[in-house]
Amino acid sequence: MALTDPIVTAYVLVVTAIFGLVMGSFINCWAWRFTHGESVLKGRSHCATCNHELGARDLVPVFSWLASGRKCRYCGEPVSARYPATEVICALVFVLIVAKYGLTLEALELIVFAGVLLFLSLTDLDERIIPNGCIVVALVVRAAYLAIALAMGWMNSGQVLYYVVSAFAVGIALLVIVLIADKVFGRESMGGGDLKLYFVAGFYFGWQQCLFLVILSCVIGIVVALVGAGKAADEGEDSEGTLHRAIPFGPSIAVACVITMLVGDSFISWYLSLLG
Numbered sequence: 001m002a003l004t005d006p007i008v009t010a011y012v013l014v015v016t017a018i019f020g021l022v023m024g025s026f027i028n029c030w031a032w033r034f035t036h037g038e039s040v041l042k043g044r045s046h047c048a049t050c051n052h053e054l055g056a057r058d059l060v061p062v063f064s065w066l067a068s069g070r071k072c073r074y075c076g077e078p079v080s081a082r083y084p085a086t087e088v089i090c091a092l093v094f095v096l097i098v099a100k101y102g103l104t105l106e107a108l109e110l111i112v113f114a115g116v117l118l119f120l121s122l123t124d125l126d127e128r129i130i131p132n133g134c135i136v137v138a139l140v141v142r143a144a145y146l147a148i149a150l151a152m153g154w155m156n157s158g159q160v161l162y163y164v165v166s167a168f169a170v171g172i173a174l175l176v177i178v179l180i181a182d183k184v185f186g187r188e189s190m191g192g193g194d195l196k197l198y199f200v201a202g203f204y205f206g207w208q209q210c211l212f213l214v215i216l217s218c219v220i221g222i223v224v225a226l227v228g229a230g231k232a233a234d235e236g237e238d239s240e241g242t243l244h245r246a247i248p249f250g251p252s253i254a255v256a257c258v259i260t261m262l263v264g265d266s267f268i269s270w271y272l273s274l275l276g
């Protein structure tokens, strides 16, 4: 369904934003429990510092954090701005996806993918892990979408094949580059999780948009690494050692995936227009 009526559009986007805030909160909680070895299904949410169980009024995305003065209501320890920030980012990304793709199955597919990207960004930042489960969910969702698109006649078999071939082309090309880089620099330049994520990106966006995505993710990754190295140097840490510690690259790829969802096609048409 394309969004044409302004009132319907506003309504759909507000509902999407609320859904995004709630999902952002849920993904935050799930990622935290994943990295701390707790089940997402068992037990109530609790304060990360004092373990006090959180009530309904502590669990309203963003607003609970603002209302409690950015502190835990029970122990007074500050609650990181990361939680409300993640919720707002999740809502914003969901809204932008629906604004671009309308109420379509493609929008739903990309919303699930964006949720997976948020989850693995959090686990990668905290524990330098991109869970295999995230890769599997992303691949299954994409395969299901392509199967439906083929069955419904939205895509022909050539188009579906393009995405399958792209996944392997992007994954193998980067694997070769990484193996060469590892040999040249004599240390691991990129984790296996990052490579799997590029494979997933090829499956979603095709190799043409992935050229844009790979460059974008590297630029983001390098900027983040330089900012991180600068910060560490300010704190008196050895900047060489910091760079060597290798930055989690997953969030950079995740951000590049989201930007590609939103503007990748415009970039390709602009690029092709340059070629005449």
Ligand SMILES: [Zn+2]
Pocket (backbone or CB within 6 Å): 047, 048, 049, 050, 051, 052, 072, 073, 074, 075, 076, 077
């Ligand atoms: Zn507490």
